[in-house]
Amino acid sequence: MKRIQLFEFEDFHWLPPFIRSSITNLLALLLKMLKTKDVVATLILDIKKQYDFNQIVDLGSGSGGVMIDVIEEINKNSNTPVNLLLTDLYPNLSVVNRINSANIKNIHYREESLNATDFKNASEGLKTMMNSFHHMPPKAAQKILQTAQKNKQPLLIYEMGENNIPTLLWWLLLPISIVIMVVMVLFMTPFVKNLTFKQIIFTYLIPIIPLVYAWDGQASLVRMYTFNDIQNHLLKGLQNDSYDWTVNRVENVKGKKQGYYILGVPKR
Template sequence: MKRIQLFEFEDFSWFPDWLRSALTRLIVVLLKLLGTSEVLGQLIKPVLQSQKLDTIVDLGSGAGGAMPALLAHLRKDKALENLKVRLTDLYPNQMAIQQFNSDASSGIRYHETPVDATNIASAPAGLKTMINCFHHMPPAAARQILASAQENKQPLLIYEMVDNKLPLFLWWLLLPLSLIILMLMVWVMTPFVRPLTWRQLLFTYLIPIIPVVYAWDGQASMPRIYNHQDLDLLLASLPESDYTWTKGFGNGKNGKAAGIYLLGLPKNEA
């Protein structure tokens, strides 16, 4: 398996919630820049229509990621104007809960108590999505999620905004430079973070804890991503069943690959 099990600060249960929220709010800015909602829209729309689903249940939602923009994008289609999104996380984001749950008309609800993505079978009905979240699962948990989705015939879309294709020695070689670039990106992206708190500003520009942690977690994410061959290894041990797995690359605006995905669907409804 190419994936390696590095640590990310945000995975530690002792990691402060406000800092985890600050990191995931920065990811929202990055996803907007990358146009991830459109990429996801192309993958998700046919699934919702073919499976006749009216709810997306997002696991590991952080600050909401691309979901609000994705919902707005998909709702432009008349057939999907009643689409709803349920956001969930092992560490629910309190600010996002306030933001989304106070507006009943938004179509977005954030589950207020922790939801562990490894418990996929107990998640509410709908298309399950794991956006930039699956790499947080060590192989045994990752395999368990896939097995459970297949066994319970749950439609599941796993998406990571980048592929894990850089050879590991190059990743180590480029690490110092990559960390500096990511820290600079945080300084540039922070004014676009919403909501922008005094803590986010203080710990970005005066005491730069956020840029340091974001840079490490961002870099560490890459070799943790399951590439297509790694996903094949996880899937190889699953029994044959009425369920299909499709792998591929997202379609970016410029026609280039934009992230990688794995889509699992019940066969008779695919």
């Protein structure tokens, strides 16, 4: 496999919740800037034509990421709205309460932890994983794919980037990449939605958040599964007559690459 199992601070249970949320807030802003909502909504509307569902269970939701905008887009012109259930292994109660108390139509954030590797008992509907699949080591990643297929659940995994840089070059460029990302965070922070005083302090006075974001962002790149990793390792032995797997790149309306997806759909 090309993917390497580096650590991300986000994966440590001891990471203070406000730092974890600051990181996912920044990610949500980046996804907004890249207009990821449009490509993900288009993908989901296409899946709905093949396999109808009235609920999406998002795994590893962080601060909600792109999914809140996606569900609004999907329900915009629909008479049968789709519900969105956000979940995470480390749900941050202040984020959960903010989203739930905002009473956004058809959206709820689950207060209890949900491990993405253990979704077989989660509510029915399309399971989504937005930029969280690379957090799963190979055994866990395989378990997720197997669970979807075994339980005949549709599953959409989306990653906003691709692990296509030679790993040695990635290591060589790492110091400069970290500096670029730290500077990016300094410029992005004022535009973060629900910006807290703590996030400002730990960005500009004690710059822990920019450093954590920069490392996690860079580590994410080489933790992503390549097409070869997915097809020849994770999906090996999973192809069968009752379930379809597709792995493909995503392009926006201007034809610009915007990551890739893995889609599993039960055959009807």
